[in-house]
Amino acid sequence: MPAASWLIVVWLSVIGAAIGSFINVVVWRVPRGKSLLEPPSHCPKCGHPIRCYDNVPIFGWVLLGGRCRDCRARISPRYPLVEAACFTSFLVLAILECGLQGVNLPVHREPGDEGIVLIVGRSGRELYGIFLFHQLLWCTLLAGGLIEYDGNRAGWRVYAPALGMAALAGSALPMLYPVPVWNGVEGWYAGMATSAAGLAAGTALGWLLSRWEPPARRNGVWLGLACVGGILGWQAVVGLAALTALWQLAAAVAGRRRVPASLALVVLCFAWLVAWANLVEWMPWLR
Numbered sequence: 123m124p125a126a127s128w129l130i131v132v133w134l135s136v137i138g139a140a141i142g143s144f145i146n147v148v149v150w151r152v153p154r155g156k157s158l159l160e161p162p163s164h165c166p167k168c169g170h171p172i173r174c175y176d177n178v179p180i181f182g183w184v185l186l187g188g189r190c191r192d193c194r195a196r197i198s199p200r201y202p203l204v205e206a207a208c209f210t211s212f213l214v215l216a217i218l219e220c221g222l223q224g225v226n227l228p229v230h231r232e233p234g235d236e237g238i239v240l241i242v243g244r245s246g247r248e249l250y251g252i253f254l255f256h257q258l259l260w261c262t263l264l265a266g267g268l269i270e271y272d273g274n275r276a277g278w279r280v281y282a283p284a285l286g287m288a289a290l291a292g293s294a295l296p297m298l299y300p301v302p303v304w305n306g307v308e309g310w311y312a313g314m315a316t317s318a319a320g321l322a323a324g325t326a327l328g329w330l331l332s333r334w335e336p337p338a339r340r341n342g343v344w345l346g347l348a349c350v351g352g353i354l355g356w357q358a359v360v361g362l363a364a365l366t367a368l369w370q371l372a373a374a375v376a377g378r379r380r381v382p383a384s385l386a387l388v389v390l391c392f393a394w395l396v397a398w399a400n401l402v403e404w405m406p407w408l409r
C-alpha cells in the first residue's frame with residue numbers, strides 16, 4: 123500500500139473515532155427525546171460543559187483518568203470503548219476496501235461476448251463509495267444495538283438515514299452493490315432489484331428473528347436486518363440472520379441472553395464485511 127493510501131486510511135480512522143463519539147451522543151440522547159445538537163456535551167453529574175480539548179475521542183477520557191475535570195465524577199469507560207471500536211472498524215475496512223482495492227469484496231463479474239465472463243475492477247471512487255456505504259450500515263447497527271443494550275427502544279429514526287440511502291442507492295448508485303440480486307442481471311433495473319430484494323428479505327427475516335426477542339428489543343434486529351439487506355443484498359441477510367439466530371441460540375443454551383440480537387448483529391456484520399470475498403468462494407450461492 124503506498125504512503126498516500128496510508129495517510130488516507132489513518133485520516134478515515136480518525137474520522138471514525140469522531141463518529142464513535144457522535145454515536146455515544148445518539149445512544150444517550152435519542153431515546154430521551156433530546157436534540158443531538160443542543161446543548162453541547164456536558165457532564166451528566168455537574169452539568170459543566172466539556173472543554174473541547176477534553177472532548178478528543180479516546181484520549182480525552184484517558185488523560186482525565188475517566189473522571190470529569192470539574193466534579194471528578196466517574197465517566198463510563200464505554201465512551202472511549204465505543205470510539206475505539208469505531209476507530210478500529212474504520213481502520214480495518216479502509217485498509218481492505220480503499221487501500222487494498224476491495225480485497226474483501228466479492229469479485230465483480232459481468233457477462234462478456236461468447237459466454238466469456240469478465241472480471242471487472244472497481245475505480246477508486248467506487249471503492250470509497252462502497253466503504254462509506256458499509257460504514258453507514260455498521261454505525262447505524264452499532265447505535266441501535268447500544269440503545270437496546272441500555273434497555274431502551276431503538277426507534278425507526280435511528281435507522282432512517284441508512285434505510286433511505288439503501289432505497290436511493292439501488293437506482294442512483296448501483297455500483298455500490300458488489301453482489302447482484304441474481305447472477306448476470308443487467309439493465310437499468312438491476313441495482314433497484316438488488317436493493318428492493320435486500321430490503322424485502324431483511325424486513326421479512328428481521329421480523330421473524332425479532333419475535334424471539336423481548337418486546338423492547340424487537341426493533342433493532344428487525345430494522346437492522348432491513349438495513350443489511352438494503353445495503354449488502356438479500357444473500358447477506360440470509361447469512362447474517364442465520365448467524366444471529368445461532369448466536370442467540372448459543373446464548374439461550376448458556377442461559378445468558380444479556381446481549382440483544384441487534385448488538386450481536388454489529389459484531390457479525392463486521393466479520394461478514396471482512397470475510398465477504400472468502401464466504402462467497404466458499405458458498406457460491408452468496409454471489
Ligand SMILES: [Zn+2]
Binds near residue numbers: 195
Ligand atoms: Zn462533572
